[in-house]
Amino acid sequence: MENGVVVCTxxxxxxxxxxxxxxxxxxxxxxxxxxxxxxxxxxxSGSGKTTLLNIxxxxxxxxxxxxxxxxxxxxxxxxxxxxxxxxxxxxxxxQTFNLLPVYTAYENVEFPLLLLGLSSAERRRKVTDALEWVxxxxxxxxxxxxxxxGESQRVAIARAVVKRPELVLADEPTANLDxxxxxxxxxxxxxxxxxxxxxxxxxxxxxxxxxxxxxxxxLVDGRVAxxxxxxxGEVRSQKLE
Amino acid sequence: xxxxxxxxxxxxxxxxxxxxxAVALSFAFVAIIFGQGMMQGMNKQAEDASVAFEFGGGQYxxxxxxxxxxxxxxxxxxxxxxxxxxxxxxxxxxxxxxxAGSIYPHGRIKPVLLKGIDPAQKVVALPTxxxxxxxxxxxxxxxxxxxxxxxxxxxxQVTVQWRDADGAFDARDGRVVEIMQTSVSTIDVGQVWxxxxxxxxxxxMEGEATIVTVAKxxxxxPAVEGWSFRGPEFLLSDLRQMVKTKTVGxxxxxxxxxxxxxxxxxxxxxLSVFRRRREIGMLIALGMTRVQxxxxxxxxxxxxxxxxxxxxxxxxxxLFYSLQRNGFAVPGGDSWGFSLxxxxxxxxxxxxxxxxxxxxxxxxxxxxxxxxxxxxxxxPTDALAGRGT
Ligand SMILES: Nc1ncnc2c1ncn2[C@@H]1O[C@H](COP(=O)(O)OP(=O)(O)OP(=O)(O)O)[C@@H](O)[C@H]1O
Ligand SMILES: [Mg+2]
Numbered sequence: 150m151e152n153g154v155v156v157c158t159x160x161x162x163x164x165x166x167x168x169x170x171x172x173x174x175x176x177x178x179x180x181x182x183x184x185x186x187x188x189x190x191x192x193x194s195g196s197g198k199t200t201l202l203n204i205x206x207x208x209x210x211x212x213x214x215x216x217x218x219x220x221x222x223x224x225x226x227x228x229x230x231x232x233x234x235x236x237x238x239x240x241x242x243x244q245t246f247n248l249l250p251v252y253t254a255y256e257n258v259e260f261p262l263l264l265l266g267l268s269s270a271e272r273r274r275k276v277t278d279a280l281e282w283v284x285x286x287x288x289x290x291x292x293x294x295x296x297x298x299g300e301s302q303r304v305a306i307a308r309a310v311v312k313r314p315e316l317v318l319a320d321e322p323t324a325n326l327d328x329x330x331x332x333x334x335x336x337x338x339x340x341x342x343x344x345x346x347x348x349x350x351x352x353x354x355x356x357x358x359x360x361x362x363x364x365x366x367x368l369v370d371g372r373v374a375x376x377x378x379x380x381x382g383e384v385r386s387q388k389l390e
Numbered sequence: 391x392x393x394x395x396x397x398x399x400x401x402x403x404x405x406x407x408x409x410x411x412a413v414a415l416s417f418a419f420v421a422i423i424f425g426q427g428m429m430q431g432m433n434k435q436a437e438d439a440s441v442a443f444e445f446g447g448g449q450y451x452x453x454x455x456x457x458x459x460x461x462x463x464x465x466x467x468x469x470x471x472x473x474x475x476x477x478x479x480x481x482x483x484x485x486x487x488x489x490a491g492s493i494y495p496h497g498r499i500k501p502v503l504l505k506g507i508d509p510a511q512k513v514v515a516l517p518t519x520x521x522x523x524x525x526x527x528x529x530x531x532x533x534x535x536x537x538x539x540x541x542x543x544x545x546x547q548v549t550v551q552w553r554d555a556d557g558a559f560d561a562r563d564g565r566v567v568e569i570m571q572t573s574v575s576t577i578d579v580g581q582v583w584x585x586x587x588x589x590x591x592x593x594x595m596e597g598e599a600t601i602v603t604v605a606k607x608x609x610x611x612p613a614v615e616g617w618s619f620r621g622p623e624f625l626l627s628d629l630r631q632m633v634k635t636k637t638v639g640x641x642x643x644x645x646x647x648x649x650x651x652x653x654x655x656x657x658x659x660x661l662s663v664f665r666r667r668r669e670i671g672m673l674i675a676l677g678m679t680r681v682q683x684x685x686x687x688x689x690x691x692x693x694x695x696x697x698x699x700x701x702x703x704x705x706x707x708x709l710f711y712s713l714q715r716n717g718f719a720v721p722g723g724d725s726w727g728f729s730l731x732x733x734x735x736x737x738x739x740x741x742x743x744x745x746x747x748x749x750x751x752x753x754x755x756x757x758x759x760x761x762x763x764x765x766x767x768x769x770p771t772d773a774l775a776g777r778g779t
Contacts, residue, residue: 208675208770229679236677243675243774246668251403263392264677308676 153184155316155348156205160214163200174200176371177214182350184315187342190352191359192368198352199320201368205350206239206318207231219315236264240309242319242351247305248293254280255289258308265312279311280304283337299330303337310341317341319351323358335361393682397689401697404662408694411654415698415754418644418651420706423738423746425644427710429637431736436573436633437626441606442515443574445625446484450474450602450617455488463490463503464553467598471614474602482608484513485599487589491552493564493582495540502536503581504552506589513605516577520568521585528564528588533578537569544569550582555594562592648750651698652757659691659761670765671773684762691758695751710738 163175174197182188190198203209204216207223208231216223219238221230235241240261248257258279262272280286283303293301302322309317319338323331335358342349359365367375401408451457455466470478470485477483487506492499509521521529528550532542542548544566551561564584572578590596604611611619663670673683717733 203771203774206675208671208774232674232677232679232682235675239677241672241675243672246672246776249669249672251400256399260396261676263396266392 154181154217155184155186155219156180156182156350157217158201158205158211158214159216161201161204161211161216162213163197163204163209164212174371175204175211178368178371178373179214180366180373180376182348184348185342185346186364187339187349187362188351188364188366189359189362190350190366190368191354191362192352192374193354195370196368197371198354198368200371202318202320202350202352205316206241207234236261237312238315240312240314240317240347242302242305242309242317242322244321244324248296248301248308250293252292253289254285254291254293254296254304257293257304258311261308261312275311276307279307282310282341283307297330299326299333302326302330302334306334306337306341310345310347313345314347316348316350319349321352321355323353323355328357331355331358393686394689397686397693400686400690401693404690407658408697411651411658411694412697412701414654415651415694415750416702416706418648419695419698419702419746419750420709421647422644422750423702423706423710423743424713424736425637425640426742426746427714427736427738428734429633429640430739430742431714431734432637433630433633434737435735436629439573440576440626440629441622443572444514444577444603445622446513446603447606447608448604448611448619448621449625450604450611450614450619452600453616453618455600460490460503463488463600467595467600468616469597470599470602471617473612473614474599474617477604477608478508478511478602481512482605484508484511484603485586486601486603487586487593487595487598488600489552489589489593489595491550491582493540494549494551495542495546500540501580504550504589505581505583506586507583508586513603516583517568517570518583521583528562528584528592529567530564531568531570531583532566533575533581534569534571535575535578536581537566542566542569550584552593554592560592648753652753655691655694655754656757656761659687659758662690663687663761663764667768667773668776670768671770671775674770675774680766680768684759684765687762687765688755688759692751692755694758695747695754699747699750710736714738 158178158180161175161178162173165172165174178197178201190201192198200209204211204223205218207218207221207226210224219234221234223231226234248254249260252260255276258276259272262275267275276289277286280289283306285300285303285307288296288300288304296304305322309319322338323334326334338349338351339361341347353359362379364378365375366373452466452468454462456462467487467489474483474485478485484507489504489506490501491504492501494500507516507518507521509518511518516531518531521531530548530550532540537543546566547563548566549561550564551559554560564582570578590598602617613619670683674680678686713736717735719733
C-alpha cells in the first residue's frame with residue numbers, strides 16, 4: 150500500500166461462459182483507488198459494476214490481468230487468506246438481503262467482531278458506537294423484519310464499518326430506497342469517510358446520489374468510459390463560470 | 391467456540407422448526423433408550439427367574455437325557471452318582487427324576503412329565519415343601535398354567551399314570567396340594583411335581599435320577615462319569631436367543647423411528663442450505679471461510695440432538711425412573727414365550743443413556759453434514775446473487 154494506494158487493477162478482464170457463448174463483463178479495466186477516497190462506479194445495468202466490486206472484494210478472481218487489494222494479489226490469494234483479508238480489512242454493503250435474518254440489529258453489527266475474536270466488552274463498545282454513527286442506537290434489539298429498508302441499510306453500514314476496515318465496498322446501497330433515505334445513507338457514508346478516513350467504493354446508477362461522489366468512474370459495457378474527480382458543489386459551479 | 395455460538399444463535403432464530411425437529415428426535419431418543427432398557431430388563435428378569443426356579447448353578451444331565459427329545463426319557467435315568475448324592479445330602483444339589491406319564495383331569499387324558507424332587511430341597515425356588523409326605527395319598531404340585539389348562543384346583547384328586555422301569559403301565563390317584571405361581575413356564579407347562587422318593591418307588595427306579603440341579607453358589611461342580619454338566623451359560627442360551635428374536639421387531643421399529651427423525655434433520659439441512667445461500671454468500675463476504683460455514687451448518691444440525699437429549703430427558707427421566715421402580719405389566723404376558731413375571735422392570739443404566747446420546751449425536755452430525763458439502767462448491771458471488779445450489 151505504498152503511496153496510500155488501496156486498490157489497483159491492471160488490465161483486469163473477467164469473462165463468463167454462458168452456455169457456449171462467452172461474455173466479457175470487464176474489459177481491461179485499469180484503475181487505482183487511494184486511501185480515503187469516496188468513489189463511485191457508475192454505469193447502466195450490466196456494465197460490470199458488481200463484477201468489479203466482487204473482484205476487489207476478493208470474492209471473485211479475474212480471468213486475466215491483475216488486481217491488488219491492500220497489498221494482496223487477488224488472483225493468487227488462497228481462500229483462507231482472502232477470508233482473513235475480508236474479515237480484517239474489508240466491509241461489504243449489498244443492495245438487498247444485507248442482514249442475517251435471524252439476528253437482531255445488534256447481533257448483525259456484532260458479527261464481524263465475533264469473527265475477529267474480540268472480547269465481549271470490546272464488542273459491546275464498538276457495536277454501540279457503530280449503531281450511534283448510523284443513528285440507530287435505539288433499534289439495537291430489532292430484527293431485520295422489524296426494520297424499514299433504509300434502517301436495514303444503515304445497520305448494514307454499521308456492520309461494514311464497525312471493525313474500522315481500510316475499505317468499504319457497497320454495491321448499489323440505495324437502489325431499493327426512496328430519495329429521502331438515499332440521501333440519509335449517503336450522508337452517513339460521507340460522514341464516516343470524513344471522520345474515520347475509510348475508503349469507500351460503491352456502485353450506483355442512481356443519479357440522485359452521484360452528487361455526493363468525489364470521484365466518478367463511469368463503466369460502459371465493461372470498459373472504463375470516464376474517470377473524473379469531482380468537488381461536490383464547488384467544482385461544478387467553478388466549471389460553469 | 392465462536393462458530394458454536396453462531397450456530398446456537400441461528401438455531402434459536404429458526405424458532406419453531408428447530409423445536410419440531412428436536413421434539414421428533416427426542417421421541418426417537420426416548421424410544422431407543424426405552425426399548426434398550428426394556429430388552430435389558432427382560433433379559434435380566436427372565437434369566438434371574440430361570441436361574442432361581444430351574445437352572446440354579448447348572449445341571450447334571452444323565453448321559454441319555456436330551457431336553458429337546460422326550461423320546462430319550464425312557465432310558466434317561468440312572469442311579470445318582472455318589473459324588474452328587476453327597477452334594478445333595480449337603481443341600482447343594484437336588485436330584486430330579488423325570489418319567490413320562492399322563493394325568494386324567496376331569497376324565498380327559500393329558501400327557502405330562504412326572505418329576506420327582508426332594509420336598510426338603512432348597513436348591514431351586516420351587517415350593518416343594520408342600521409335597522412333604524403326609525398320608526398314603528400321592529401329593530402333587532403343579533404350576534398355574536397347568537392348573538389353568540387342566541382345570542385342577544388345590545384339593546382336587548387326579549389319576550396319575552406312568553410306565554415303570556419294565557415298560558408296564560401303572561396308575562395311582564394323586565391329590566393337588568399346591569398350585570405355584572411362577573413366571574418360568576418350563577417348570578410348569580405339561581409337568582407334575584411329586585416327592586422324589588414316591589416317584590422312584592412307583593416307577594421302580596430306586597435311587598435313580600435324570601437331572602441333578604446344583605445350587606447357584608456351587609462354584610466347582612465335580613466331573614461325574616456318565617453324566618454331563620450343563621452350566622448356566624449353556625442352559626440360558628436358548629432363553630437369550632429367544633429374547634433376541636422376540637425383541638427384534640422393536641429394534642426395527644425404533645430404528646425406523648430414528649431414521650424418520652434423521653430424515654427430518656436431513657430435509658431441514660437441505661432446505662436451509664438452499665434457502666440460506668444468500669446468507670452463506672454474505673457470511674463468506676464478512677470473512678468466514680467455507681469450512682467455517684460448513685462447520686456452522688453442521689453444528690446447527692447436530693445441536694438438534696443435544697436439544698432432543700435435553701427435551702427427551704425432561705420427560706423421559708421421570709418416565710424411566712418410575713418404570714424402573716414400579717415396573718409395568720407387559721401386554722401379551724405369556725405369549726412372549728419366556729418368563730417375564732407379572733411385571734417387567736426395565737433397566738436404564740447410565741451407560742445405556744450415555745452411549746445412546748453419543749451415538750445419536752454422531753449420527754445426527756453426520757446426517758447434518760451431508761447436505762452442507764454443497765457449500766464447498768458454492769461460489770460466494772453466485773451465492774450472493776441467489777444463484778447456485
Ligand atoms: N455469474 C455470472 N455468469 C454469467 N454472466 C454473468 C455472471 N455475473 C455477471 N454476469 C454478466 O456480466 C455482465 C456484468 O454484470 P454485473 O452484474 O457486473 O453488472 P452490473 O453493472 O452490476 O449491473 P446491475 O446494475 O444490473 O447490477 C452482465 O452482462 C451479466 O449478465
Ligand atoms: Mg450489480
